[in-house]
Amino acid sequence: MNVKDIQRPAFDVERVRADFPLISGTELAYLDNSATTQKPKAVLDAEREYYENYNANPFRGLYDLSTEATDRYEHARETVARFIGAKDASSVIFTRNATESLNLVAYSFGELLKEGDELIVAVSEHHSNLLPWRAAAKRKGAVVRYLFCDATGAYSLDDLRSLINERTRLITIAQISNVFGRLNDIKAMAALAHEVGAVLVCDGAQSVPHLPVNVTDLDVDFLAFSGHKILASMGIGVLYGKRELLDKMPPFLSGGEMIETVSLDSVAFATVPHKFEAGTVNAGGAISLEAAIRYLEEIDREKAIAWEDHLTRLMFEGMKNVPHVNIVGAQDPDDHHGILTFTIDNVHPHDVSAIFADSDIAVRAGHHCAEPLHQHLGIPSTTRASLMFYNTEEEVKRFLECLAEIRPMMGYRD
Amino acid sequence: MAMKNRTFYNEILTEHNMNPYHKHPLVNPMKWMRGVNPSCGDDIVLQLNVEDGVITDGAFVGNGCAISQASADMMLDLVIGRTREEAIELKDLFLKMIREEITEEELERLEEASSLKDISHMPSRVKCAVLGWHTLEEILKEDSNGGETTTESDGDNTAY
Ligand SMILES: Cc1ncc(COP(=O)(O)O)c(C=O)c1O
Numbered sequence: 001m002n003v004k005d006i007q008r009p010a011f012d013v014e015r016v017r018a019d020f021p022l023i024s025g026t027e028l029a030y031l032d033n034s035a036t037t038q039k040p041k042a043v044l045d046a047e048r049e050y051y052e053n054y055n056a057n058p059f060r061g062l063y064d065l066s067t068e069a070t071d072r073y074e075h076a077r078e079t080v081a082r083f084i085g086a087k088d089a090s091s092v093i094f095t096r097n098a099t100e101s102l103n104l105v106a107y108s109f110g111e112l113l114k115e116g117d118e119l120i121v122a123v124s125e126h127h128s129n130l131l132p133w134r135a136a137a138k139r140k141g142a143v144v145r146y147l148f149c150d151a152t153g154a155y156s157l158d159d160l161r162s163l164i165n166e167r168t169r170l171i172t173i174a175q176i177s178n179v180f181g182r183l184n185d186i187k188a189m190a191a192l193a194h195e196v197g198a199v200l201v202c203d204g205a206q207s208v209p210h211l212p213v214n215v216t217d218l219d220v221d222f223l224a225f226s227g228h229k230i231l232a233s234m235g236i237g238v239l240y241g242k243r244e245l246l247d248k249m250p251p252f253l254s255g256g257e258m259i260e261t262v263s264l265d266s267v268a269f270a271t272v273p274h275k276f277e278a279g280t281v282n283a284g285g286a287i288s289l290e291a292a293i294r295y296l297e298e299i300d301r302e303k304a305i306a307w308e309d310h311l312t313r314l315m316f317e318g319m320k321n322v323p324h325v326n327i328v329g330a331q332d333p334d335d336h337h338g339i340l341t342f343t344i345d346n347v348h349p350h351d352v353s354a355i356f357a358d359s360d361i362a363v364r365a366g367h368h369c370a371e372p373l374h375q376h377l378g379i380p381s382t383t384r385a386s387l388m389f390y391n392t393e394e395e396v397k398r399f400l401e402c403l404a405e406i407r408p409m410m411g412y413r414d
Numbered sequence: 415m416a417m418k419n420r421t422f423y424n425e426i427l428t429e430h431n432m433n434p435y436h437k438h439p440l441v442n443p444m445k446w447m448r449g450v451n452p453s454c455g456d457d458i459v460l461q462l463n464v465e466d467g468v469i470t471d472g473a474f475v476g477n478g479c480a481i482s483q484a485s486a487d488m489m490l491d492l493v494i495g496r497t498r499e500e501a502i503e504l505k506d507l508f509l510k511m512i513r514e515e516i517t518e519e520e521l522e523r524l525e526e527a528s529s530l531k532d533i534s535h536m537p538s539r540v541k542c543a544v545l546g547w548h549t550l551e552e553i554l555k556e557d558s559n560g561g562e563t564t565t566e567s568d569g570d571n572t573a574y
Contacts, residue, residue, distance in 0.1 A: 074513045346432075347478075348455075348478060350455075350479040350481035350539070351423070351479050351481070353425065354423075354536070356420075366453070366454065367455075381454075409423055409430065410423060410428050410432070411425070412432070
Protein backbone atom coordinates (compact mmCIF):
# COMPACT_ATOMS: atom_id res chain seq x y z
CA MET A 1 0.00 0.00 0.00
CA ASN A 2 1.10 3.55 -0.68
CA VAL A 3 1.37 5.81 2.36
CA LYS A 4 -0.62 8.48 0.54
CA ASP A 5 -3.53 6.10 0.05
CA ILE A 6 -4.04 5.58 3.76
CA GLN A 7 -7.35 7.08 4.84
CA ARG A 8 -7.40 9.16 8.01
CA PRO A 9 -10.19 8.15 10.43
CA ALA A 10 -12.15 10.85 12.25
CA PHE A 11 -10.46 11.42 15.59
CA ASP A 12 -9.57 14.71 17.23
CA VAL A 13 -6.13 13.75 18.49
CA GLU A 14 -5.17 17.30 19.43
CA ARG A 15 -8.13 17.55 21.76
CA VAL A 16 -7.20 14.27 23.40
CA ARG A 17 -3.56 15.25 23.76
CA ALA A 18 -4.55 18.30 25.74
CA ASP A 19 -5.83 15.92 28.42
CA PHE A 20 -2.31 14.56 29.01
CA PRO A 21 -0.21 17.07 30.96
CA LEU A 22 3.12 15.32 30.33
CA ILE A 23 2.90 15.11 26.55
CA SER A 24 0.86 18.19 25.74
CA GLY A 25 3.65 20.55 26.65
CA THR A 26 6.71 18.77 25.29
CA GLU A 27 8.67 18.03 22.16
CA LEU A 28 9.01 14.41 23.16
CA ALA A 29 7.46 11.88 20.80
CA TYR A 30 6.54 9.22 23.32
CA LEU A 31 6.52 5.92 21.42
CA ASP A 32 7.10 3.53 24.29
CA ASN A 33 3.49 2.98 25.22
CA SER A 34 3.82 -0.78 25.55
CA ALA A 35 6.15 -0.13 28.47
CA THR A 36 3.76 2.29 30.15
CA THR A 37 1.26 4.89 29.02
CA GLN A 38 0.99 8.53 30.01
CA LYS A 39 -1.83 9.57 32.33
CA PRO A 40 -4.72 11.90 31.53
CA LYS A 41 -5.56 14.65 34.00
CA ALA A 42 -8.89 12.96 34.79
CA VAL A 43 -7.00 9.95 36.19
CA LEU A 44 -4.57 12.04 38.21
CA ASP A 45 -7.46 14.13 39.57
CA ALA A 46 -9.55 11.11 40.52
CA GLU A 47 -6.74 9.62 42.60
CA ARG A 48 -6.05 12.94 44.23
CA GLU A 49 -9.71 13.51 44.91
CA TYR A 50 -9.92 10.14 46.61
CA TYR A 51 -7.02 10.91 48.93
CA GLU A 52 -8.26 14.42 49.63
CA ASN A 53 -11.80 13.39 50.50
CA TYR A 54 -12.20 9.72 51.20
CA ASN A 55 -8.94 8.36 52.50
CA ALA A 56 -9.19 5.81 55.30
CA ASN A 57 -8.12 2.19 55.42
CA PRO A 58 -10.81 0.34 53.46
CA PHE A 59 -12.48 -2.56 55.31
CA ARG A 60 -10.90 -1.71 58.65
CA GLY A 61 -12.92 1.10 60.22
CA LEU A 62 -16.54 1.17 61.22
CA TYR A 63 -16.70 4.94 60.88
CA ASP A 64 -18.18 6.64 57.84
CA LEU A 65 -14.91 7.58 56.19
CA SER A 66 -13.67 4.00 56.11
CA THR A 67 -17.02 2.80 54.82
CA GLU A 68 -16.85 5.40 52.08
CA ALA A 69 -13.32 4.32 51.17
CA THR A 70 -14.51 0.72 51.00
CA ASP A 71 -17.43 1.65 48.79
CA ARG A 72 -15.23 3.59 46.40
CA TYR A 73 -12.78 0.73 46.16
CA GLU A 74 -15.53 -1.81 45.54
CA HIS A 75 -17.12 0.49 43.00
CA ALA A 76 -13.85 0.51 41.09
CA ARG A 77 -13.94 -3.28 41.11
CA GLU A 78 -17.41 -3.24 39.59
CA THR A 79 -16.29 -0.84 36.87
CA VAL A 80 -13.37 -3.09 35.98
CA ALA A 81 -15.65 -6.14 35.93
CA ARG A 82 -18.03 -4.40 33.55
CA PHE A 83 -15.14 -3.20 31.38
CA ILE A 84 -13.81 -6.73 30.82
CA GLY A 85 -17.24 -8.34 30.62
CA ALA A 86 -16.98 -10.31 33.87
CA LYS A 87 -20.36 -11.46 35.10
CA ASP A 88 -19.43 -11.20 38.73
CA ALA A 89 -17.35 -8.39 40.28
CA SER A 90 -15.98 -10.79 42.90
CA SER A 91 -13.99 -12.54 40.18
CA VAL A 92 -11.87 -9.37 39.81
CA ILE A 93 -8.85 -9.28 42.11
CA PHE A 94 -6.74 -6.17 42.47
CA THR A 95 -2.99 -6.75 42.39
CA ARG A 96 0.03 -4.54 41.81
CA ASN A 97 0.48 -5.32 38.12
CA ALA A 98 0.22 -8.05 35.50
CA THR A 99 3.36 -9.66 36.88
CA GLU A 100 1.82 -10.06 40.30
CA SER A 101 -1.44 -11.30 38.78
CA LEU A 102 0.40 -13.99 36.84
CA ASN A 103 2.50 -14.95 39.86
CA LEU A 104 -0.69 -15.21 41.90
CA VAL A 105 -2.23 -17.74 39.48
CA ALA A 106 1.03 -19.61 39.01
CA TYR A 107 1.55 -19.91 42.73
CA SER A 108 -2.01 -20.51 43.84
CA PHE A 109 -3.43 -22.53 40.94
CA GLY A 110 0.05 -24.06 40.82
CA GLU A 111 -0.52 -25.48 44.29
CA LEU A 112 -3.23 -27.69 42.79
CA LEU A 113 -0.82 -29.24 40.26
CA LYS A 114 0.44 -32.78 40.60
CA GLU A 115 3.54 -34.57 39.45
CA GLY A 116 3.42 -35.29 35.75
CA ASP A 117 0.84 -32.58 34.98
CA GLU A 118 1.64 -30.57 31.87
CA LEU A 119 1.59 -26.81 31.33
CA ILE A 120 1.69 -25.33 27.84
CA VAL A 121 3.47 -21.98 27.63
CA ALA A 122 3.77 -19.93 24.43
CA VAL A 123 7.37 -19.14 23.49
CA SER A 124 6.63 -15.45 22.93
CA GLU A 125 5.59 -14.91 26.54
CA HIS A 126 6.91 -12.04 28.60
CA HIS A 127 9.18 -13.37 31.36
CA SER A 128 6.37 -12.61 33.81
CA ASN A 129 4.21 -15.28 32.17
CA LEU A 130 7.05 -17.76 31.80
CA LEU A 131 9.18 -17.82 34.92
CA PRO A 132 6.31 -18.20 37.46
CA TRP A 133 5.11 -21.28 35.55
CA ARG A 134 8.57 -22.80 35.42
CA ALA A 135 8.88 -22.26 39.16
CA ALA A 136 5.44 -23.83 39.76
CA ALA A 137 6.34 -26.79 37.58
CA LYS A 138 9.57 -27.25 39.46
CA ARG A 139 7.81 -27.14 42.83
CA LYS A 140 5.22 -29.70 41.79
CA GLY A 141 7.14 -31.97 39.44
CA ALA A 142 5.00 -30.81 36.53
CA VAL A 143 6.30 -30.42 32.97
CA VAL A 144 6.40 -27.22 30.89
CA ARG A 145 5.78 -27.71 27.16
CA TYR A 146 6.43 -24.84 24.78
CA LEU A 147 4.18 -23.78 21.96
CA PHE A 148 6.27 -22.28 19.16
CA CYS A 149 5.20 -19.59 16.71
CA ASP A 150 6.47 -19.02 13.18
CA ALA A 151 8.60 -16.03 12.14
CA THR A 152 5.49 -13.90 11.63
CA GLY A 153 4.47 -14.51 15.23
CA ALA A 154 1.55 -16.76 14.25
CA TYR A 155 0.53 -19.73 16.38
CA SER A 156 -1.12 -22.72 14.78
CA LEU A 157 -4.08 -24.33 16.50
CA ASP A 158 -2.92 -27.66 15.04
CA ASP A 159 0.41 -27.28 16.83
CA LEU A 160 -1.48 -26.54 20.01
CA ARG A 161 -3.75 -29.54 19.50
CA SER A 162 -0.76 -31.81 19.12
CA LEU A 163 0.66 -30.61 22.46
CA ILE A 164 -2.58 -31.11 24.36
CA ASN A 165 -3.27 -34.43 26.03
CA GLU A 166 -5.06 -35.74 29.10
CA ARG A 167 -2.21 -34.54 31.37
CA THR A 168 -2.54 -30.92 30.18
CA ARG A 169 -3.74 -28.71 33.04
CA LEU A 170 -3.15 -25.29 31.63
CA ILE A 171 -2.34 -23.21 28.56
CA THR A 172 -0.90 -19.75 29.05
CA ILE A 173 -0.44 -17.15 26.34
CA ALA A 174 -0.66 -13.40 25.79
CA GLN A 175 -3.58 -12.20 23.76
CA ILE A 176 -1.17 -9.72 22.14
CA SER A 177 2.57 -10.31 22.43
CA ASN A 178 4.56 -7.27 23.46
CA VAL A 179 7.07 -8.01 20.68
CA PHE A 180 4.86 -8.98 17.72
CA GLY A 181 1.70 -7.00 18.45
CA ARG A 182 -0.17 -9.86 16.86
CA LEU A 183 -3.60 -10.88 18.13
CA ASN A 184 -3.83 -14.53 19.14
CA ASP A 185 -7.02 -16.55 18.81
CA ILE A 186 -7.63 -16.86 22.53
CA LYS A 187 -11.21 -17.99 22.16
CA ALA A 188 -10.23 -21.00 20.07
CA MET A 189 -7.35 -21.82 22.40
CA ALA A 190 -9.60 -21.64 25.45
CA ALA A 191 -12.04 -24.03 23.75
CA LEU A 192 -9.19 -26.49 23.08
CA ALA A 193 -8.06 -26.25 26.69
CA HIS A 194 -11.57 -26.89 27.98
CA GLU A 195 -11.92 -30.02 25.85
CA VAL A 196 -9.45 -31.75 28.14
CA GLY A 197 -10.51 -29.97 31.32
CA ALA A 198 -7.49 -27.63 31.28
CA VAL A 199 -7.65 -23.89 31.96
CA LEU A 200 -6.55 -21.01 29.78
CA VAL A 201 -4.56 -18.14 31.29
CA CYS A 202 -4.54 -15.03 29.13
CA ASP A 203 -1.94 -12.31 29.61
CA GLY A 204 -3.88 -9.22 28.60
CA ALA A 205 -1.16 -6.67 29.46
CA GLN A 206 -0.95 -5.52 25.82
CA SER A 207 -4.45 -6.33 24.61
CA VAL A 208 -6.70 -4.79 27.27
CA PRO A 209 -5.28 -1.28 26.60
CA HIS A 210 -5.85 -1.54 22.86
CA LEU A 211 -8.93 -3.70 22.24
CA PRO A 212 -12.28 -4.41 23.82
CA VAL A 213 -11.61 -7.62 25.74
CA ASN A 214 -14.53 -9.66 27.01
CA VAL A 215 -13.64 -12.52 29.33
CA THR A 216 -17.09 -14.10 29.08
CA ASP A 217 -17.06 -14.14 25.31
CA LEU A 218 -13.46 -15.40 25.13
CA ASP A 219 -14.26 -17.88 27.91
CA VAL A 220 -10.79 -17.49 29.43
CA ASP A 221 -10.28 -18.84 32.93
CA PHE A 222 -7.86 -16.13 33.98
CA LEU A 223 -6.94 -12.73 32.57
CA ALA A 224 -4.09 -10.54 33.84
CA PHE A 225 -3.32 -6.92 33.06
CA SER A 226 -1.61 -3.81 34.45
CA GLY A 227 -3.31 -0.49 35.15
CA HIS A 228 -0.26 1.56 34.21
CA LYS A 229 -0.37 0.38 30.58
CA ILE A 230 -3.97 1.58 30.26
CA LEU A 231 -3.62 5.17 31.52
CA ALA A 232 -3.92 4.41 35.25
CA SER A 233 -1.32 4.75 38.01
CA MET A 234 1.57 2.40 38.53
CA GLY A 235 0.99 -0.13 41.27
CA ILE A 236 -2.50 -1.33 40.37
CA GLY A 237 -3.16 -4.46 38.35
CA VAL A 238 -5.95 -6.92 37.79
CA LEU A 239 -6.42 -10.63 37.86
CA TYR A 240 -9.75 -11.90 36.62
CA GLY A 241 -10.51 -15.52 37.41
CA LYS A 242 -13.57 -17.71 37.15
CA ARG A 243 -15.22 -17.88 40.55
CA GLU A 244 -15.33 -21.67 40.72
CA LEU A 245 -11.56 -21.79 40.17
CA LEU A 246 -10.74 -18.95 42.55
CA ASP A 247 -12.85 -20.58 45.25
CA LYS A 248 -10.77 -23.75 45.04
CA MET A 249 -7.40 -22.02 45.04
CA PRO A 250 -5.40 -21.43 48.21
CA PRO A 251 -4.42 -17.84 49.14
CA PHE A 252 -1.26 -16.37 47.65
CA LEU A 253 -0.17 -13.92 50.36
CA SER A 254 -1.54 -14.05 53.86
CA GLY A 255 -2.07 -11.46 56.56
CA GLY A 256 -4.73 -8.86 57.20
CA GLU A 257 -8.00 -8.53 55.28
CA MET A 258 -7.84 -11.97 53.74
CA ILE A 259 -9.20 -13.82 56.76
CA GLU A 260 -12.56 -14.49 58.34
CA THR A 261 -11.27 -15.57 61.75
CA VAL A 262 -7.89 -16.51 63.14
CA SER A 263 -7.14 -18.38 66.34
CA LEU A 264 -3.81 -19.69 67.53
CA ASP A 265 -4.28 -22.98 65.78
CA SER A 266 -6.70 -22.34 62.93
CA VAL A 267 -7.69 -19.82 60.30
CA ALA A 268 -10.74 -19.34 58.12
CA PHE A 269 -10.03 -17.38 55.01
CA ALA A 270 -12.20 -14.61 53.65
CA THR A 271 -14.12 -15.29 50.47
CA VAL A 272 -13.03 -14.34 46.98
CA PRO A 273 -11.85 -11.72 46.02
CA HIS A 274 -10.64 -10.64 49.47
CA LYS A 275 -8.93 -13.98 50.06
CA PHE A 276 -6.42 -12.85 47.43
CA GLU A 277 -6.01 -9.26 48.58
CA ALA A 278 -3.90 -9.53 51.71
CA GLY A 279 -2.88 -6.35 53.50
CA THR A 280 -3.94 -2.77 52.93
CA VAL A 281 -5.12 -2.40 49.37
CA ASN A 282 -4.12 0.18 46.77
CA ALA A 283 -7.41 2.04 46.86
CA GLY A 284 -6.04 5.14 45.13
CA GLY A 285 -4.73 2.93 42.34
CA ALA A 286 -8.05 1.14 41.93
CA ILE A 287 -9.80 4.51 41.71
CA SER A 288 -7.29 5.67 39.11
CA LEU A 289 -8.01 2.55 37.05
CA GLU A 290 -11.72 3.22 37.25
CA ALA A 291 -11.10 6.80 36.10
CA ALA A 292 -8.97 5.52 33.21
CA ILE A 293 -11.79 3.24 32.07
CA ARG A 294 -14.28 6.12 32.28
CA TYR A 295 -11.89 8.29 30.31
CA LEU A 296 -11.61 5.69 27.55
CA GLU A 297 -15.37 5.41 27.36
CA GLU A 298 -15.78 9.17 27.18
CA ILE A 299 -13.39 9.74 24.30
CA ASP A 300 -15.16 7.07 22.24
CA ARG A 301 -13.00 4.02 22.42
CA GLU A 302 -13.87 2.72 18.99
CA LYS A 303 -12.54 5.89 17.35
CA ALA A 304 -9.44 5.82 19.52
CA ILE A 305 -8.69 2.27 18.42
CA ALA A 306 -9.28 3.16 14.78
CA TRP A 307 -6.76 5.98 15.23
CA GLU A 308 -4.16 3.63 16.73
CA ASP A 309 -4.65 1.26 13.81
CA HIS A 310 -4.29 4.16 11.41
CA LEU A 311 -1.00 5.28 12.98
CA THR A 312 0.21 1.67 12.95
CA ARG A 313 -0.46 1.45 9.22
CA LEU A 314 1.31 4.76 8.55
CA MET A 315 4.32 3.70 10.55
CA PHE A 316 4.44 0.22 9.05
CA GLU A 317 4.23 1.39 5.43
CA GLY A 318 6.79 4.13 6.09
CA MET A 319 9.21 1.66 7.68
CA LYS A 320 8.94 -0.68 4.70
CA ASN A 321 10.30 2.15 2.55
CA VAL A 322 13.48 2.53 4.59
CA PRO A 323 16.24 0.24 3.29
CA HIS A 324 17.84 -2.17 5.78
CA VAL A 325 14.94 -1.94 8.21
CA ASN A 326 13.39 -5.30 9.09
CA ILE A 327 10.02 -5.46 10.82
CA VAL A 328 9.76 -8.38 13.24
CA GLY A 329 6.63 -10.50 12.91
CA ALA A 330 3.70 -10.13 10.53
CA GLN A 331 4.11 -8.34 7.22
CA ASP A 332 0.56 -6.97 7.42
CA PRO A 333 0.15 -3.76 9.43
CA ASP A 334 -3.25 -4.87 10.71
CA ASP A 335 -1.50 -7.66 12.62
CA HIS A 336 0.52 -5.20 14.72
CA HIS A 337 -1.93 -3.38 16.98
CA GLY A 338 0.32 -0.43 17.67
CA ILE A 339 3.50 -2.46 18.22
CA LEU A 340 6.33 -2.30 15.68
CA THR A 341 9.46 -4.16 16.63
CA PHE A 342 12.35 -3.98 14.20
CA THR A 343 16.04 -4.32 13.51
CA ILE A 344 18.34 -2.24 11.31
CA ASP A 345 21.10 -4.11 9.48
CA ASN A 346 24.47 -3.65 11.20
CA VAL A 347 23.20 -1.19 13.80
CA HIS A 348 22.75 -2.39 17.34
CA PRO A 349 19.35 -1.61 18.93
CA HIS A 350 20.99 0.34 21.75
CA ASP A 351 22.57 2.66 19.24
CA VAL A 352 19.26 2.89 17.41
CA SER A 353 17.35 3.93 20.51
CA ALA A 354 20.10 6.34 21.57
CA ILE A 355 19.87 8.10 18.20
CA PHE A 356 16.08 8.28 18.52
CA ALA A 357 16.48 9.67 22.04
CA ASP A 358 18.62 12.42 20.61
CA SER A 359 15.73 13.45 18.38
CA ASP A 360 13.43 13.43 21.42
CA ILE A 361 11.77 10.21 20.37
CA ALA A 362 11.28 7.57 23.05
CA VAL A 363 11.50 3.97 21.83
CA ARG A 364 12.65 0.84 23.60
CA ALA A 365 15.64 -1.39 22.84
CA GLY A 366 16.56 -4.81 24.15
CA HIS A 367 14.76 -8.12 24.35
CA HIS A 368 11.59 -6.62 25.91
CA CYS A 369 11.53 -9.23 28.68
CA ALA A 370 11.07 -11.93 26.05
CA GLU A 371 14.55 -13.42 25.76
CA PRO A 372 13.46 -16.96 24.87
CA LEU A 373 11.43 -15.54 21.97
CA HIS A 374 14.44 -13.64 20.66
CA GLN A 375 16.48 -16.84 20.86
CA HIS A 376 13.72 -18.69 18.98
CA LEU A 377 13.75 -16.01 16.26
CA GLY A 378 17.55 -15.95 16.18
CA ILE A 379 17.69 -12.19 16.82
CA PRO A 380 19.83 -11.04 19.76
CA SER A 381 17.84 -7.89 20.44
CA THR A 382 15.46 -5.47 18.78
CA THR A 383 14.06 -1.94 18.92
CA ARG A 384 10.35 -1.38 19.52
CA ALA A 385 8.09 1.58 18.82
CA SER A 386 4.62 1.35 20.34
CA LEU A 387 1.67 3.64 19.81
CA MET A 388 -1.27 4.97 21.78
CA PHE A 389 -4.26 6.94 20.54
CA TYR A 390 -2.71 10.21 21.76
CA ASN A 391 0.15 9.86 19.28
CA THR A 392 0.03 11.96 16.12
CA GLU A 393 0.79 11.57 12.44
CA GLU A 394 3.47 14.20 12.96
CA GLU A 395 5.19 12.00 15.53
CA VAL A 396 5.09 9.04 13.18
CA LYS A 397 6.63 11.24 10.50
CA ARG A 398 9.40 12.35 12.83
CA PHE A 399 10.03 8.73 13.75
CA LEU A 400 10.32 7.74 10.09
CA GLU A 401 12.65 10.63 9.28
CA CYS A 402 14.94 9.74 12.13
CA LEU A 403 14.82 6.06 11.19
CA ALA A 404 16.07 6.87 7.70
CA GLU A 405 19.00 8.85 9.14
CA ILE A 406 20.33 6.14 11.39
CA ARG A 407 22.43 4.07 9.01
CA PRO A 408 23.99 7.13 7.37
CA MET A 409 24.77 8.51 10.81
CA MET A 410 26.55 5.27 11.69
CA GLY A 411 28.70 5.68 8.60
CA TYR A 412 26.91 3.34 6.16
CA ARG A 413 26.65 4.80 2.70
CA ASP A 414 24.03 2.60 1.04
CA MET B 415 19.75 18.12 29.46
CA ALA B 416 20.83 14.90 27.82
CA MET B 417 23.85 15.14 25.58
CA LYS B 418 23.31 15.00 21.88
CA ASN B 419 24.12 11.66 20.29
CA ARG B 420 24.37 13.38 16.97
CA THR B 421 27.74 14.69 18.11
CA PHE B 422 28.42 11.59 20.12
CA TYR B 423 28.31 9.18 17.19
CA ASN B 424 31.24 10.97 15.63
CA GLU B 425 33.45 9.79 12.81
CA ILE B 426 36.10 8.29 15.07
CA LEU B 427 33.52 6.12 16.76
CA THR B 428 31.66 5.05 13.63
CA GLU B 429 34.90 4.29 11.84
CA HIS B 430 36.16 2.04 14.64
CA ASN B 431 32.76 0.37 14.71
CA MET B 432 32.47 -0.25 10.98
CA ASN B 433 36.10 -1.12 10.34
CA PRO B 434 37.57 -2.37 13.57
CA TYR B 435 41.24 -2.99 12.94
CA HIS B 436 41.65 -5.38 15.84
CA LYS B 437 38.43 -7.35 15.45
CA HIS B 438 39.61 -10.79 14.36
CA PRO B 439 40.68 -13.95 16.15
CA LEU B 440 44.32 -14.37 17.17
CA VAL B 441 45.98 -17.67 16.35
CA ASN B 442 46.76 -19.46 19.62
CA PRO B 443 46.47 -16.46 21.92
CA MET B 444 48.36 -16.78 25.20
CA LYS B 445 45.48 -15.28 27.17
CA TRP B 446 41.80 -14.77 26.52
CA MET B 447 38.73 -13.72 28.43
CA ARG B 448 35.09 -13.18 27.62
CA GLY B 449 33.42 -9.92 28.66
CA VAL B 450 29.62 -9.76 28.63
CA ASN B 451 26.94 -7.29 29.66
CA PRO B 452 23.90 -9.57 29.66
CA SER B 453 21.33 -6.80 29.97
CA CYS B 454 22.40 -5.09 26.76
CA GLY B 455 23.91 -8.03 24.93
CA ASP B 456 27.43 -6.68 24.51
CA ASP B 457 29.63 -9.73 24.26
CA ILE B 458 33.33 -9.77 23.41
CA VAL B 459 36.25 -12.14 23.73
CA LEU B 460 39.51 -10.33 24.30
CA GLN B 461 42.69 -12.15 23.30
CA LEU B 462 46.23 -11.10 24.22
CA ASN B 463 49.78 -12.24 23.85
CA VAL B 464 51.83 -11.02 26.80
CA GLU B 465 55.55 -11.70 26.73
CA ASP B 466 57.96 -10.57 29.48
CA GLY B 467 55.34 -8.22 30.80
CA VAL B 468 54.69 -6.59 27.43
CA ILE B 469 51.46 -6.87 25.41
CA THR B 470 52.91 -7.96 22.10
CA ASP B 471 49.63 -8.55 20.33
CA GLY B 472 45.90 -8.30 20.97
CA ALA B 473 42.55 -8.69 19.25
CA PHE B 474 38.89 -9.19 20.00
CA VAL B 475 35.85 -10.91 18.54
CA GLY B 476 32.21 -10.63 19.44
CA ASN B 477 29.30 -8.34 18.96
CA GLY B 478 27.46 -5.53 20.65
CA CYS B 479 26.61 -1.89 20.25
CA ALA B 480 28.85 0.52 18.38
CA ILE B 481 30.16 1.97 21.63
CA SER B 482 31.30 -1.36 23.04
CA GLN B 483 32.92 -2.46 19.80
CA ALA B 484 34.61 0.84 18.95
CA SER B 485 35.83 1.28 22.52
CA ALA B 486 37.48 -2.17 22.53
CA ASP B 487 39.12 -1.42 19.19
CA MET B 488 40.47 1.96 20.36
CA MET B 489 41.72 0.34 23.53
CA LEU B 490 43.73 -2.23 21.60
CA ASP B 491 45.23 0.56 19.48
CA LEU B 492 46.48 2.07 22.72
CA VAL B 493 47.72 -0.93 24.66
CA ILE B 494 49.43 -3.14 22.09
CA GLY B 495 53.17 -2.68 22.55
CA ARG B 496 52.80 -1.40 26.11
CA THR B 497 53.81 -3.03 29.36
CA ARG B 498 51.22 -4.50 31.66
CA GLU B 499 51.71 -1.56 34.05
CA GLU B 500 51.27 1.03 31.31
CA ALA B 501 48.08 -0.69 30.13
CA ILE B 502 46.66 -0.66 33.67
CA GLU B 503 47.53 3.00 33.96
CA LEU B 504 45.67 3.74 30.73
CA LYS B 505 42.70 1.79 32.02
CA ASP B 506 42.74 3.95 35.15
CA LEU B 507 42.86 7.07 33.00
CA PHE B 508 39.93 5.85 30.94
CA LEU B 509 37.87 5.30 34.08
CA LYS B 510 38.94 8.71 35.35
CA MET B 511 37.66 10.19 32.11
CA ILE B 512 34.30 8.46 32.60
CA ARG B 513 34.11 9.90 36.11
CA GLU B 514 34.92 13.34 34.68
CA GLU B 515 38.01 13.66 36.88
CA ILE B 516 40.60 13.70 34.13
CA THR B 517 42.96 16.59 33.32
CA GLU B 518 43.57 17.88 29.79
CA GLU B 519 47.09 16.38 29.69
CA GLU B 520 45.87 13.02 30.86
CA LEU B 521 43.10 13.08 28.30
CA GLU B 522 45.62 13.45 25.50
CA ARG B 523 47.28 10.22 26.52
CA LEU B 524 44.07 8.38 25.71
CA GLU B 525 44.38 9.45 22.06
CA GLU B 526 41.28 8.42 20.08
CA ALA B 527 39.71 6.77 23.12
CA SER B 528 39.25 10.30 24.43
CA SER B 529 36.49 10.71 21.84
CA LEU B 530 34.31 8.69 24.25
CA LYS B 531 34.62 11.40 26.89
CA ASP B 532 30.99 12.47 26.71
CA ILE B 533 29.76 8.99 27.53
CA SER B 534 29.80 10.17 31.12
CA HIS B 535 26.57 12.01 30.28
CA MET B 536 24.92 8.81 29.12
CA PRO B 537 24.88 6.66 32.25
CA SER B 538 23.15 3.74 30.55
CA ARG B 539 25.97 3.45 28.00
CA VAL B 540 28.95 3.72 30.34
CA LYS B 541 29.11 -0.02 30.82
CA CYS B 542 29.33 -0.49 27.04
CA ALA B 543 32.34 1.81 26.81
CA VAL B 544 34.02 0.23 29.81
CA LEU B 545 33.49 -3.43 28.84
CA GLY B 546 36.74 -3.79 26.87
CA TRP B 547 38.80 -2.02 29.52
CA HIS B 548 37.25 -4.01 32.32
CA THR B 549 37.99 -7.26 30.50
CA LEU B 550 41.55 -6.07 29.94
CA GLU B 551 42.00 -5.42 33.63
CA GLU B 552 40.77 -8.91 34.50
CA ILE B 553 42.84 -10.67 31.84
CA LEU B 554 46.01 -8.90 32.97
CA LYS B 555 45.75 -10.30 36.48
CA GLU B 556 48.66 -12.65 37.12
CA ASP B 557 47.13 -16.09 36.71
CA SER B 558 43.91 -15.30 34.96
CA ASN B 559 43.13 -16.91 31.67
CA GLY B 560 39.83 -17.95 30.15
CA GLY B 561 36.53 -17.42 31.91
CA GLU B 562 34.11 -14.59 31.82
CA THR B 563 33.66 -11.16 33.33
CA THR B 564 31.04 -8.42 33.25
CA THR B 565 30.64 -4.75 34.14
CA GLU B 566 27.17 -5.55 35.44
CA SER B 567 26.52 -7.03 38.84
CA ASP B 568 26.65 -10.82 38.94
CA GLY B 569 23.28 -12.52 39.16
CA ASP B 570 22.46 -15.82 40.74
CA ASN B 571 22.23 -18.59 38.21
CA THR B 572 19.37 -20.82 39.14
CA ALA B 573 18.08 -23.42 36.75
CA TYR B 574 14.37 -23.84 36.36
C1 LIG C 1 2.77 -8.99 27.49
C2 LIG C 1 3.20 -8.48 28.82
N1 LIG C 1 2.98 -9.22 29.91
C3 LIG C 1 3.32 -8.79 31.13
C4 LIG C 1 3.94 -7.59 31.33
C5 LIG C 1 4.33 -7.20 32.71
O1 LIG C 1 3.71 -6.03 33.10
P1 LIG C 1 4.08 -5.35 34.48
O2 LIG C 1 5.54 -5.05 34.42
O3 LIG C 1 3.25 -4.13 34.54
O4 LIG C 1 3.76 -6.33 35.55
C6 LIG C 1 4.20 -6.78 30.21
C7 LIG C 1 4.84 -5.47 30.33
O5 LIG C 1 5.97 -5.21 30.49
C8 LIG C 1 3.82 -7.24 28.94
O6 LIG C 1 4.06 -6.52 27.85
